Amino acid sequence: MKLFRTLTTLLFAAVVSVSALAQDHGTKDEAKALANAALAHIKKTGHEQAFKDFTTDKANWTKKDLYVFAMDSKGVTLAHGANDKLVGKNMMELKDQNGKPFMRELTDTAATKGEGWVDYDWTHPVSKKVEGKSTFVKRIPGFDGSVSVGTYR
DSSP, X not given: OHHHHHHHHHHHHHHHHHHHHHHTXXXXXXXXXXXXXXXXXXXXXXXXXXXXXXXXXXHHHEXXXXXXXXXXXXXXXXXXXXXXXXXXXXXXXXXXXXOOOHHHHHHHHHHHHSEEEEEEEEEOTTTOSEEEEEEEEEEOTTSSEEEEEEEEO
């Protein structure tokens, strides 16, 4: 009986943990909406102020596990809602764990199509496990760069 209670308690804890993680997990629709909101914010405040906001204003620009990042067409990070130390760094040659040059694909997608989804594998900041990620990228009108928001699949 004691073993049954212990197993039941562990199972309940696992279900609660998975449920909590799912609630903190953004969807593709939420990622796209946040990217579109970022573009509206750039139009309203100008790109310099918007980039600062995306990097520092977590209350408005980080939702669940979603955050905004911006790059110029050469791959230089202009804003990053999860890691401000990346701002100013050229990330063009960054590859995922499988060798996919996803940053180059993000900039190419923005430049050639205007917007789109790029899939790659990346380490989830909470689970620390490599997971599939889809990032929505959109070119910034009148500016040589793009905004992106990614979600784990």
